[in-house]
Amino acid sequence: MSNYYQPEVETASYEEIRALQDERLVKQVKHVWENVPYYRKKMEAKGVTPEDIKGVDDLHKLPFITKDDLREAYPYGLLGADLSKCVRIQSTSGTTGKRVVAFYTKEDVDLWEDCCARALVAVGATNEDVCQVAYGYGLFTGGAGLHGGSHKVGSLTLPMSSGNTDRQLQFMTDLGSTILCCTPSYAAYLSESIHERGLRDQIKLKAGIFGAEAWSENMRRDIENGLGIKAYDIYGLTEISGPGVAFECEEQTGMHINEDHFIPEIINPDTEEVLPIGSKGELVFTCITKEAFPLLRYRTRDICVLSREKCSCGRTLIKMSKPMGRSDDMLIVKGVNVFPSQIETVLLEQGYPPNYQIIVDRVNNSDTLEVLVEMTPELFSDNLGDITTMEKELVSALKTMLGIYAKVKLVAPKTIARSEGKAVRIIDKRKI
Amino acid sequence: MAVNQISVFLENRNGQLAEITGLLAENKINLRAISIAETADYGVLRIIADDSEKAKNALLQNGNIIKVNPVTVVAVPDKPAGLSELLNMLAKSDVSIEYMYSLFTHQNDKAYMVFRVTDYDNFIKLLSKHGLTPIHSAELGLK
Ligand SMILES: [Zn+2]
Numbered sequence: 001m002s003n004y005y006q007p008e009v010e011t012a013s014y015e016e017i018r019a020l021q022d023e024r025l026v027k028q029v030k031h032v033w034e035n036v037p038y039y040r041k042k043m044e045a046k047g048v049t050p051e052d053i054k055g056v057d058d059l060h061k062l063p064f065i066t067k068d069d070l071r072e073a074y075p076y077g078l079l080g081a082d083l084s085k086c087v088r089i090q091s092t093s094g095t096t097g098k099r100v101v102a103f104y105t106k107e108d109v110d111l112w113e114d115c116c117a118r119a120l121v122a123v124g125a126t127n128e129d130v131c132q133v134a135y136g137y138g139l140f141t142g143g144a145g146l147h148g149g150s151h152k153v154g155s156l157t158l159p160m161s162s163g164n165t166d167r168q169l170q171f172m173t174d175l176g177s178t179i180l181c182c183t184p185s186y187a188a189y190l191s192e193s194i195h196e197r198g199l200r201d202q203i204k205l206k207a208g209i210f211g212a213e214a215w216s217e218n219m220r221r222d223i224e225n226g227l228g229i230k231a232y233d234i235y236g237l238t239e240i241s242g243p244g245v246a247f248e249c250e251e252q253t254g255m256h257i258n259e260d261h262f263i264p265e266i267i268n269p270d271t272e273e274v275l276p277i278g279s280k281g282e283l284v285f286t287c288i289t290k291e292a293f294p295l296l297r298y299r300t301r302d303i304c305v306l307s308r309e310k311c312s313c314g315r316t317l318i319k320m321s322k323p324m325g326r327s328d329d330m331l332i333v334k335g336v337n338v339f340p341s342q343i344e345t346v347l348l349e350q351g352y353p354p355n356y357q358i359i360v361d362r363v364n365n366s367d368t369l370e371v372l373v374e375m376t377p378e379l380f381s382d383n384l385g386d387i388t389t390m391e392k393e394l395v396s397a398l399k400t401m402l403g404i405y406a407k408v409k410l411v412a413p414k415t416i417a418r419s420e421g422k423a424v425r426i427i428d429k430r431k432i
Numbered sequence: 433m434a435v436n437q438i439s440v441f442l443e444n445r446n447g448q449l450a451e452i453t454g455l456l457a458e459n460k461i462n463l464r465a466i467s468i469a470e471t472a473d474y475g476v477l478r479i480i481a482d483d484s485e486k487a488k489n490a491l492l493q494n495g496n497i498i499k500v501n502p503v504t505v506v507a508v509p510d511k512p513a514g515l516s517e518l519l520n521m522l523a524k525s526d527v528s529i530e531y532m533y534s535l536f537t538h539q540n541d542k543a544y545m546v547f548r549v550t551d552y553d554n555f556i557k558l559l560s561k562h563g564l565t566p567i568h569s570a571e572l573g574l575k
Binding site for chain 1: 437439441469470471473478495496497498499501
């Protein structure tokens with residue numbers, strides 16, 4: 001049943017991909033050297049010239065680009081093409097203040113949309129499908145990326161943007177949407193709303209692509225059961241292009257990286273040493289086809305594992321695991337690393353909705369961790385003792401998972417905002 | 433035969449109780465009993481309303497998390513030791529009380545107590561042994 005958007009790449013042999021990468025990398029390093037003085041200085045500081053880079057084997061010689069570089073070079077410092085050739089920006093609010101602004105030439109947009117089209121075809125999209133894009137439109141890459149991909153595939157594209165649930169559900173039922181693209185938290189919210197309104201029989205969805213947020217396997221199951229679909233992950237970041245850097249296939253065991261455009265590496269985040277495939281570490285990307293924002297060895301801060309194991313879908317593109325945590329999201333509480341995804345896993349296992357908020361504070365020089373969880377009709381009891389018992393079980397399960405105590409606070413339903421774009425999962429009140 | 437009780441999830445937030453009683457008042461629903469059990473962070477409000485169906489719908493529409501379940505109302509002699517005799521009897525049995533509270537109404541020298549117990553059938557047997565019977569909704573004028 002497998003379908004590919006660009007089979008010549010998606011099912012190419014390793015040797016073919018590698019040859020393509022070698023050729024493109026050499027060309028790209030030269031392009032950056034000539035057009036991005038900021039990076040050229042970094043290369044000179046390391047004593048590297050384009051002549052030293054003869055292929056992927058030499059990639060490790062190049063300097064890294066970090067979020068700090070993006071901040072320092074903001075807004076035009078990493079631009080690799082003349083502005084007259086640039087046709088678009090996309091932007092994301094950095095978790096640490098300054099925005100990231102990424103530039104695109106026509107060709108960059110075209111290649112990015114190809115990547116999204118590969119993702120859509122991998123989940124079964126054809127020109128017969130109705131693709132509801134409920135990611136935010138605008139500066140956020142989610143809407144633009146999947147919208148462009150859906151056009152390329154030829155699906156009927158519903159440019160819904162995020163929010164306005166009434167309108168989402170009206171179009172979904174009236175036009176018979178078959179593919180839904182949005183954040184996983186919004187998918188869960190739509191699923192709940194569909195059940196509340198008794199619309200389950202009127203939904204024709206068969207698959208969904210849900211990215212831009214961390215989500216667990218439990219949440220996948222909830223969404224799949226709730227909407228009666230297959231739910232697929234997609235990976236991307238504005239700095240590298242947007243969604244579609246990697247995408248899930250029918251096997252749902254990791255995301256194929258579009259490595260004809262983006263070369264992945266895994267490094268030890270502390271020593272910056274490159275680790276062999278199969279090791280867990282920080283994901284680093286080198287863009288080998290992008291013109292306007294050609295980041296080389298960009299440190300994503302995402303922790304994951306790469307795999308070249310044969311995939312049943314027939315794609316030969318290397319796979320990355322779901323990020324196990326993002327150093328940006330990673331909280332250090334009482335000296336312990338806490339990932340929101342760990343908390344989400346516990347909540348779902350204990351029957352709580354996957355909607356939560358983590359509040360970290362510092363009281364009397366000691367960190368406090370509080371998890372806000374929404375009460376549901378199923379969990380509620382007229383007997384206070386039942387609720388406190390349940391709460392104690394949750395506290396104890398969280399302690400087992402995280403290794404530290406987290407206070408649980410039960411709140412009324414829909415208290416935690418989530419209908420617009422990304423849900424606010426973490427509030428760090430510590431002033432350090 | 434049993435009386436419907438509505439429990440409402442309360443967040444520890446100023447004014448939430450007033451909001452709920454206000455909502456019920458707006459809908460012309462009379463409360464016949466109220467009890468609150470709470471921790472520092474959340475609580476359970478239990479009410480007996482004169483029209484439980486109407487109260488249930490108003491609360492659901494307001495987005496509250498609620499639960500409707502039957503409780504037993506017993507008329508206890510309104511005199512010193514009236515309640516303690518009943519509680520003593522329960523203490524000697526296998527039936528334990530999960531919670532109890534009283535109705536606002538007093539009638540015919542009786543006080544009405546609301547009970548939620550672990551073993552309903554045994555509770556009824558014990559009551560009848562002592563000449564007591566559960567009160568029907570209709571007797572209290574409840575819908
Ligand atoms: Zn695959």
